[in-house]
Structure formats: C-alpha cells, structure tokens
Amino acid sequence: MDTYERISSSSTPVQPNWSVDSTSDLLVRLAQEHSIGGLMHRILKEARQLTGAEGGTFYRFVDDGDRSRLVFSVIHNTVLGIETMDDAPAARWHAIPLYHEGEPNHRNVASHVALTREPVNIADVYTTESFDFSGTRQFDEEHGYRSQSMLTLPLLNHEDHVIGVLQLINARTRDGRNRSFSAKDQATAQAMAKFAAITLDNQLLVQSHKDLLDAFIQALARIIDVRSPHTSAHCQRIPVLTELIARAACEDSDGYFADFNLNADEWYELHVAAWLHDCGKLATSEVILNKGRKLQGLLDGFDAVRARFAAAVAASRDDREKADLREDLTFIERINRGGEFMSDEDMARVEAIAARSWPDVNGELNPLLTDDEVLNLCITRGTINAEERAAINRHIDITIDILEQLPFPPKLRRVPEYAGGHHERMDGRGYPRGLTRDQMSIPARIMGVADVFEALTAKERPYKPPMPLSQAFSILQKMRHDNHIDPDVFELFLKSGKWKDYAREHLLPEQNDVEDVSPYLV
Template sequence: MTASSPMNRDLFWRLIEISTALSSERNTARLFEKILDAAQDITHADGGTLYLLKEKNGRLALEFEIMRNNSLSLTLGGTSGRPIPFAPLPLLRDDGTPNHNNIATHTALTKRMENIEDAYCAEHLDFSGTKAFDARTGYRSKSFLTVPLCNHEGEVIGVLQLVNAKNPQTRESIAFPQDIEPIVAALASSAAIALDNQILLQDTRDLLDAFIKVIAQAIDAKSSHTSAHCQRVPALTELIAEAACQAAEGPLQSFNLNENDWYELRVASWLHDCGKLATPDYLLDKSTKLHLLIDGVETVKTRFTALMAQVEAGYLRQMRDNPAQIPVLEELMREEIANLADDCQFIEKANKGGEFMSDEHKARVRQIAERCWKDHLGVEQPILTEQEVSFLCIDRGTLSFDERQKINDHMKVTIQMLESLPFPKNLQRVPEYAGGHHEKMDGTGFPKGLKRDQMSWPARMMAIADIFEALTASERPYKPPMKITQALGILQRMRDQNHIDPDLYQLFLTARVWEQYAKRFLKPEQLDVDSIDAYR
C-alpha cells in the first residue's frame, strides 16, 4: 500500500478525525469507548480491551476499563454499566520479577507493540487465560495487536489490545497487517495524550475535592457543636437542586444543571463556611450566654455560695447577740437563703439561652444584679458584673450583638477568601453561591444586603439548606434538635417574612426534600410530619 494510495489517504483523514474527537471528549467512560471504537474501526478488529495502569497497595497493575467482542455481542465496562469480572494484571509477580508472560503486561513493561499472528502458536507468551475464555464461550481468539499507551513523559499509562482482525470481504479472522501498525501507533499516541489529559484533570479535581473537604473538616473540628454542618449542608443543597431540576411546572421548570454546574454547586456548598477558620473558637463553642473560655456561670454560682454563707454568718451573729429572737431570725435566714438559691437557679436557667428572653426576665436579672457580696478583702462587689448582666439579657440564643457580628464576619472572610482564589471559568460562581447563604430576600441579610432578584437560584437554595440543617442538628448544646414540624413552621414564618425564597420553600415542602434529608441524617423521632397542608 503506497503512501499516496486512496486507502492510506482515507486512514490519514480518519486518524485526524478521531484525534479531534478524542481531544474534545470530557467524559472518561465515553473516551474509553471512543478509543476502542476507533481502533477497531481502523483495524477491522472483532474485539478489543483497554487497560489502565494503576497502583494499588503499592503494586502496579493493568485494570480492565472496557472490553468488547462483536461476534459475542459482548460489551463490558465503559458506559455499559456492566462490570468486568476479571482481576487486574500485576506487572510484577509475587517474587518481584517482571511479568512478561502475559501479553498486556509484557507490552507495558517493554513499551513495544506486539503483533501476534496466532495466539495458540505464541510460545513465548502465556495465553492460558485467553484459551480458557475461548473454551467457555466457543470463541477462537487468533490474532492480537497490543499497543502501549505512553504519555508525554514516555510513561506507560495503559495498554490497548485488539483481537482478531477481520477480512472486510470474507469476515474471516486474519493477522493484523504490518502496514497498519504505524497508523495504530499514531492512534495510540493521540489516545494516550487525550487519556493523560483526562487523568491529569481528574487528578487535579480529586486534589481540589480533597482539599475542600479538609477545609470543611477543619471547620467542623473547631467546634463539636457544629460538627458535620459543613458536610450536611452540601448534601441538603444537592437534594434541593435535584428537586428543582425535576420541577415540571412553576418558576423552576426551566432550571437545570449540567455536569460542570453540579460540580460548581458542590464546591460552593462545601466551602460555604470557610471563613469560620478566622472565627474565635470560643464563639463557635459558646454553648451558654456566660461562656467565654469557660462557662462564667460557675463563677456566679461561687459568688452566690459566698453570699449565702455571709448571710448565714450575719444571722448567726444576730442570734448570738439576741437569743430571744432566734426563731424569727432563723425563719428570716432560711427565707433569704432560699431566695438566693432561687435567684441562682434562675440565673443558671437564663444562662442556657433559648428562643426568647422576656422583658420580665430581663428585669429580674437586673434586680438580682443589685445584690452585693464581700470578696476576700471584705470589699463589696456586685453579684453580677455589667458584662454578665448584658450577656444574661441576650434576647435569643447565647450570642450578644457584638459576638454575633463577629460570627457574621465569617461571611465577609468567606467571600474574601473565595474571591482571592483564581477559580477557572467553570467555577467562577463559587464565591456568589457560597457567600449568599445568610442573605434575605428582603435585603436585610448579610454581608451585602442582597435582595431576591440579586441572587442566583443556587445561592437561595444554600440559604434554606443552611437554616434547616442548623434547626434540626442534634449537636447544638443550647437547644434540643428540632422535630420537622417545628423546623418547617420556622421556615414557613421566614417565607412569610420574605427572608427565604417562597418558590424554593414551596419546592422544599411539596417535593418532600425535608423527608429525604431526615431519613438520611436525622433521628427517627424527629420525622413527625403527618401532613404538609399546615405548612403550605
């Protein structure tokens, strides 16, 4: 076959066409299939196998990625969904010597193409596995063309093996012609480049994913009270996004995410709280109102104990000086000590925080603060400091306004951190998605005060996911884990107050996203919803 023959020209243009197709394919499984399709097409091979070289347990082995045989109508691996039931082929034997018996491992070790006219006559290689396959299937494996796939550094990354070249006219099995070898070698080179690029991209993505999850785990590790929050929010966000993609009507019926969009959303949801790395640990761990590095209520209780002892000592002195008044003084002493004990118990309860601190309770805290006790120097000190009074009068939860502002600053840090990263084009919306989960639809959220129409759907989804996870989490020390009825009631009020997106809330409710999440992550007793009608 001459260089200018029509067949060579056709193969040349076919090779260019195949190389272009391989370089543009982004799906790894489809890339495997295109490589094998092209090789079989050019060589008229009846079957073929693509192996990738991987390291497992410190040993290099060729793993089956896709296997095909036209005569047997057999397709395994790739996008078929059918696994290949063959063990990987190790490059080294158990004794550490190179495995040159198997044609695929021999090709990987030598980096040379092997063209076998008839496997049953090849005495230098072990085709026992091939013969066993033939015996089971009634097939006759004859000619083999096995080609190493080498990357730009000359390292073997895989092996392409073709079986039984077919005569285009008679369809009988023939040897692979030698003049096809340069064409197959060129195809293998193009395939190796495409495959190596795909492997490098996947390795980079795997590294980024691992790095992102390490950051999330570090944030969760800062506080046992928010542990797993950074892991559950991504799961819930994806459940909401899946429901949105499946919406057949309404504002979300045209919403859809492609493969890159899903990855972008996943990265953003894993990084949504990365700014908490800069948040002081004692704030993340503030389980009570007086908790700083330790719970200050213990100091307050000690003061009450000292004051009770001082009150008792004062009455005992009066009893010594006025024996006739002992019964009256004893009653007064018991009453005052009981009142002090009751005040101390009230302070302990107020310290735990909750959904609401009434004005009446705040007034009682201030009244108690007027009491004084004497320190070790005999100097009168207030039973509660001004800071303690301020903390104990916190309306909701355990954080003061200033502390909440420090917590809220994590969103500014999150956005600063993410906007400083050189995200590629397909991840450029990560800062917007991750940085918007504390915004409210009426513009009263933070850090930017965005309104609904200024936010993307994914950012609004993440806001609902963040709230619902926090409400139902079982690790928060200042509240028991909410049941679904209570959490949905709060989301409903937030919808009515224009704090969360109403369309996404409706989707969250009617698509029963809350139920899917609860079955995966919550305790069985939290799932207490009989009907969603009350929450529409």
C-alpha cells in the same frame, strides 16, 4: 448497570474503516470527548474501526502508591453485543497486577506490554504458550465465542510513562473471515495510540488537578469543623444538602424550576461553592466559635457567679431568702445553656437578680451579676451576644473576599457568588450585601435554605437538643412568610421528599417525626 450493557448484536463482523479520515479529523473526534470514560470508549472504537477488529479492551493504568495495576475500563465486542464503560463491576472484571510477589507479571499479555512498553501481535491466542490466556478461554466458554487474533499496545504519555493498554481482538477481512493483525494494522493503531495518549494524558492531568482541588477544599472544611465541636460536620453536610435540593430542582419538569438545569461543569461549580461556603470562619476567634454557654469566655464565668451566690446564701439569716437565692442560681444555670427563645419575663428576672448583692471577704456589698453577665445572660437565641454575633457574621465578608481573590477558571467563576449568598434574605435585609431574591441566583438561594436547615437540625449544638423535623419545618415556614428564605426552594425541598434522604443519613431517628409536609406548605 449490569456487568455489561448490550448493544445491537450482529454476526456480521465490523469492517475496517479503509477510507480513514485525516489525522486532524481523528484528533477532533478525540478532543470532543470531555470525560475520561468517554475518551477511553472513543479510543477503543477508533482503533477497532481502523483495524477491522470485532472486539477489544481498554485497560487503565492505576498506581496509587501501593500497587500498580491495569483496570478493565472499556470492553467492546460487536459479535456478542457487549459494550461496557468505566463503571464495570469489579466483581466481574478484575484488575491485573503488574507485579506478583515482587516479581514482574509477564504471564499476562496486557501487564507484559505495560512493563515492556512494547506491542504484542498474536495470530492465535489458543496456540501461543508465551502468555497465560486461561481467562480468555473461560470467557469464550461462557459466551460461546472464539478469541483468535490479538493486538496489544501500550499508551505512553509525554514522559514515556504507561497510562493505559489497548487490546484488540479478532481482525476480520473485508468479506468477514478471520485474519491476523497485519503490520499495517499495527502501525496504524500505534500511530492512533500516540494521538490518543496525548488527549488522555491531558484529561488525566486535568482530573488530577481537580482531585487535588477537591481534597484541598474538603481539608479546609474539615479544619473549620474541627475548630468548633459545636458546628462539627456543618461544612461537610452543606454540600450534601445543597446538592440534594439542586437535584430536585433539576428534576422539576413542570414547576418553578422547569427551566433550571446544571451540566457537569455547573454541578462541579456548585459542589466547590458548597464546600467553601464558610471558609471565612478560619479567621473567626475559636473563643467565639466554641462558646457553648452564655457566660463562657468571660473573665468570671458561671463558676464565679456560683461562688457569689454561695457567699450570699452563707451571709443570709433568712431561710426564705436562702431558698430564693438557690432558685435564682438554678434559673441562671438553666438560661446559661442558651436556647431558641428567651421570654421577656426571664430577662426581667435576670435584671432583678443583678440588683441583689453579696458580701465579699471585706464585707462590702457587690451586685450578684455584673453588667457583662447580664448582657450575656439576656441573649435571646443561642449563646452568642450581639458583638460576638457581628464577629461571626464577618466570616461571610471574609469568605467573599478570599474567594474573589482566587484565580478561578471561567467554569468556576460563580463560586464566590454561590458561597457568599447563603446569609442574604429574599427581602434584601440579609448580609453582607443586602441582595434581594431577584438579585440572587437559584444555586445561591438553594444554599441559603440548606444552611438554615442544617443549623436547625444539627445534633451538636450545645444550647439545644437535636431539633425534630416538625419544629425545623415550622421555623422554615415562618422564615418563608417573613421573606427570609426563598419560598420556591422551601416548597421544592419539602414536596420533593429530599429531606427524607437527608434525614435517613444524617439525623437521629427520633428527629424524624414528620409524615405529611402539607401543613408546612400553607
């Protein structure tokens, strides 16, 4: 947005709303605003109409523990056609500190009102010496305007703390002449400000609770990521991916998602679910989460295997056998790193190596590999064996159990369903509940694609180099054919180009090797 948006300019001043609606009607109008920015806009508009002011400013009080200040949040001027909302650029509209070098800032009228909690009514800002109006004069010079009468009021919450300051400019008579704000104007505006402060305070309280919940769930996600460097930032990337794909679905006007849309509450619901989708991993053993090699975590491990091979080489008198043992050790070291696939030939070779022996210190012959080592070395994908995989998979049961026990408000009631469905399959062969595509919501299916894509392209997995997009898309394509992931979500993700936004921010340049996605859509 520019510094301010233009509304219909008019040289005709705003007339006061002399037939003011009842107090109940005012409260209803205030209550109908569901955003803090919209409410501040409404408060200023209502105050202008009640007093006949042609302009005004709403300052939001901010105290972040470092410094107290008033921030320009809404500015109206019907003569200049200016109407800004809460996102006015800071470069143009500066914050007003309540204190300067440790001293109260009484030179600015808005900060003075915030400090004293008392209204200030000025007939002409150009003739008063009580406050510094150099900024007002500069504004007037830039816009060919003349600020004259000003009424500045504090907004106090139920604890008598300032939460905002309302400033009205240039009251007008019925026939459009400049006038001062009367005592009646001031009393009326003050009464309205009390109602407005109650509504605003309630919204600020709700927002503070929402901010606390956001901070808490994001802290949980960071804890999960910190526990395992191999999945570092996974919980932080899933919300990004999920919301990118959901945005594409909302923008789809004539495809499968034409009727899909999310309002503000539903966006927040999806946001919370995405951040909490792996919260059950807090109960998963760090030994399993951090298993970066197939033999990692076993009592003997690869170092013990290496020592056995060294003993076998030392005991052998056959150079060919020594060379074979060294090649076998190199092979074991390679497959110990894990990967996306292990051939039947490699697994057969592991079995053959296990059948060979080495002499211990007592001269007794023992197998080069134990049964547990064979089991782990023959893991076909990654570094986790079936038992460990089952332990990790239990995280989704724990996630659902935790989330279903939380007293989510109605607006967040689908968080457990969204967060708990990212390991289901479209054919019903997923887990934990074996849901089919028709039994799953669109957000849950979106999260499933996001979870797989992030895992494929993650840069931190120890058993594989960063996977290029071409390989990731090929795997997703096969998963679509196998009814693992949702075909419409997969197609939307590729056709919308949202993957480009994600790749630009979260992948290495060398991973982005795709220009045309059409081969992956067949």
